[in-house]
Amino acid sequence: MERAAEKPPLAVATLSLSTIPPFLQPKIPTAPQPNKVKLPTQASSLTHLSLTATTPNPNPSKPSFKSTLSANPLHAPLSLGPHRPRDPSNAAALRRAAIVWFRNDLRLLDNESLTTANNESLSVLPVYCFDPADYGKSSSGFDKTGPYRASFLIDSVSDLRRNLQARGSDLVVRVGKPETVLVELAKAVGADAVYAHREVSHDEVKAEERVEAAMKEENVEVKYFWGSTLYHVEDLPFKLEDMPSNYGGFRDRVQKLEIRKTIEALDQLKGMPSRGDVQPGDIPSLMDLGLNPSATMPQDGKVAANASMIGGETEALQRLKKFAAECEAQPHRGSKDGTHSIYGANFSCKISPWLAMGCLSPRTMYDELKKTATRAVSASVNGNNGGNGSSKTGSNWLMFELMWRDFFRFITKKYSSAKKQLEAAPATACAGALA
Numbered sequence: 001m002e003r004a005a006e007k008p009p010l011a012v013a014t015l016s017l018s019t020i021p022p023f024l025q026p027k028i029p030t031a032p033q034p035n036k037v038k039l040p041t042q043a044s045s046l047t048h049l050s051l052t053a054t055t056p057n058p059n060p061s062k063p064s065f066k067s068t069l070s071a072n073p074l075h076a077p078l079s080l081g082p083h084r085p086r087d088p089s090n091a092a093a094l095r096r097a098a099i100v101w102f103r104n105d106l107r108l109l110d111n112e113s114l115t116t117a118n119n120e121s122l123s124v125l126p127v128y129c130f131d132p133a134d135y136g137k138s139s140s141g142f143d144k145t146g147p148y149r150a151s152f153l154i155d156s157v158s159d160l161r162r163n164l165q166a167r168g169s170d171l172v173v174r175v176g177k178p179e180t181v182l183v184e185l186a187k188a189v190g191a192d193a194v195y196a197h198r199e200v201s202h203d204e205v206k207a208e209e210r211v212e213a214a215m216k217e218e219n220v221e222v223k224y225f226w227g228s229t230l231y232h233v234e235d236l237p238f239k240l241e242d243m244p245s246n247y248g249g250f251r252d253r254v255q256k257l258e259i260r261k262t263i264e265a266l267d268q269l270k271g272m273p274s275r276g277d278v279q280p281g282d283i284p285s286l287m288d289l290g291l292n293p294s295a296t297m298p299q300d301g302k303v304a305a306n307a308s309m310i311g312g313e314t315e316a317l318q319r320l321k322k323f324a325a326e327c328e329a330q331p332h333r334g335s336k337d338g339t340h341s342i343y344g345a346n347f348s349c350k351i352s353p354w355l356a357m358g359c360l361s362p363r364t365m366y367d368e369l370k371k372t373a374t375r376a377v378s379a380s381v382n383g384n385n386g387g388n389g390s391s392k393t394g395s396n397w398l399m400f401e402l403m404w405r406d407f408f409r410f411i412t413k414k415y416s417s418a419k420k421q422l423e424a425a426p427a428t429a430c431a432g433a434l435a
Contacts, residue, residue: 095121097189097273101182101196101211102128102171103204105227105358106156107313108163108265112225115263117195123273125189126164127182128157130175131207135289147286147295152311156357157283159312169269173281175288179210186220188276193221197228197358200413229406230362232260236410243414250407251400262363309353316354320365323349324372327398349398355405362402369398 098121100114106128108114117124138144145153161171174181182194194215199205208224215222226233233240237253244250272278286293354360 095192097121097123097125097191097275099182099186099189099191099194100124100126101178101194102126102160103197103199103358104356105197105361106160106311107316107359107361108160108167109313109317110227110262110361110364111197111265112227112263113195113197113223114269115266116223116225117193118266118270121192121270123189124169124270125172125185125191125273125278126160126169127172127174127185128160129178129181130173130284130289131178132175133177133203135291143291145289145291147291147293148309150286150289150291151296152309152353153357154283154286155311155315156313156359157311159314159359161280161283163313164269167266167269168271170272170280172278173283175284177210178207179214182211183214183218183220185276185278186215186218188278189273190275191220191273193223195223195225198224198226200228200409200416202416205416227361228358229409230259230366230402231257231406233410233413235260240410240414243410245411247404247407250410251403254406255403259363259366262361262367311353311357311359313354313359316351316360317364319351319354320360320368323351324368327369328372362405366399366402 098117100117105111105113114124114126133144135145135150136143157171157173161173164171172185174185185191186194194211196208196211198208212222231254235257236243237257238244244253286296351360351365355362355365
C-alpha cells in the first residue's frame with residue numbers, strides 16, 4: 001500500500017483567514033491611519049487638498065463616513081472625504097450610489113460636484129429641492145422669491161433636466177426641506193454620499209449645516225466643492241477670515257492669480273440607482289410655489305423686459321457666444337486699457353441672472369471672452385484692426401466686473417456665520433456696473 005504524500009510543512013501557513021470559520025478567526029488590530037493623505041482630484045490643479053482621518057465608529061454595524069464640513073469652514077472649506085480610486089473598471093472601490101444636490105449650479109459644464117460624483121460612483125441621483133423657506137412672504141411683507149425669478153428658476157431646472165436626460169440620467173425634483181428630502185432619497189437608494197457646491201449667504205450656510213446634521217445621523221458623507229467664483233477659494237493668497245474688507249486691497253492681491261481651468265461637461269453620465277424605484281417627479285408651477293402667474297403676463301399690451309429672459313444653461317451659453325461676438329466687433333470705448341468699455345443694452349452684458357443661478361460659471365465666461373481676445377490679438381498681428389488687439393475687444397472690462405462679483409461673494413462668505421456677523425466691519429465698496 002502506497003504511503004500517502006505528506007503535505008508541505010508550510011501549507012498551514014498559507015491558509016487565508018477566509019478559510020477559517022468566523023468564530024475561530026483571530027482579531028487583527030488595524031494599523032493607525034495617517035492624519036493626512038494626499039488625494040488627487042478631478043481638476044489637475046486641486047493637488048494640494050488633504051484628507052482628515054476619521055473618528056472611531058460607535059456603531060460598527062454601519063459604515064461611518066466623516067463629513068467634509070469642518071468645524072471652521074473658513075479654514076478648510078473643501079477638505080475631502082475618504083479616497084476612492086477613479087478607475088471605472090474597479091467597481092468594488094466605487095460608491096454604490098451618490099446624490100448630487102443641485103443648488104445655484106444648474107449646469108453640466110464646469111460642475112465639479114457632478115463630475116466627481118460620476119467618477120466616484122456606480123450610479124448617480126441628481127436632485128433639486130424647491131425649499132418652501134425660499135417662498136412666501138418675508139417679515140417685511142414682500143415675496144421672498146418674486147414671480148419673475150421663480151419663472152426663471154423653473155426654466156433653468158427644466159433645462160437641466162433635459163440636459164441630464166440627453167446624457168443618460170435624469171433630475172429628481174421635490175418640493176420640501178433639503179435636509180428631509182435628501183435623507184429620504186439617501187435611504188431609498190442606499191446612497192453613500194451627497195455631493196454639492198458650497199454657497200455663501202447666511203441662510204444657505206445654515207441649510208448646509210442642517211443637511212450635514214441629518215446626514216450624520218445616517219452615516220452618509222457630505223462632500224462640498226467650490227464653483228461660484230472666478231478665483232477658487234483655495235487659491236486666494238490669504239485665509240478667507242483675513243480677507244481685505246475693501247475692494248482695492250482684494251483686487252491688488254488676486255488679479256495676478258492663475259484661474260483654474262474649466263471642467264468639461266461629461267458626454268455620458270452614470271445611470272440612476274435601480275434601488276428604491278425613485279420617480280423623477282414634476283417640476284412645480286408658479287401656483288404650486290404660491291405665486292401668482294398673472295404677474296408675469298403682458299399688461300396693457302406691453303411685455304416686461306424680465307419676461308423675455310429664458311433660464312437655463314442652453315440659453316446662457318448662446319447668449320455668452322453672442323455677447324463675445326459683439327465685443328469682438330465693437331470699436332474701442334472708454335479708457336486706454338479697455339477696462340471700462342461696456343456694450344449691450346443699458347451698458348450691461350445682461351448675463352447676471354444666469355450667473356446667479358449657476359447656469360453659467362464665471363470661469364466659463366472668462367474662457368469664452370479670452371478666446372475672443374486671442375482672436376483679436378491675432379487679427380492685430382495680421383494688421384486687420386490697426387490697434388493693439390485685446391484692448392479693442394471690449395472684453396477686458398468684464399474681467400474687472402467678475403472680480404467685483406468675486407469680492408462680494410467672498411466677503412459674504414467671510415461674514416456668513418453668526419459669530420462673524422457680530423464681529424463684522426463694514427466692507428468698503430462702491431456701486432459699479434456689475435456683470
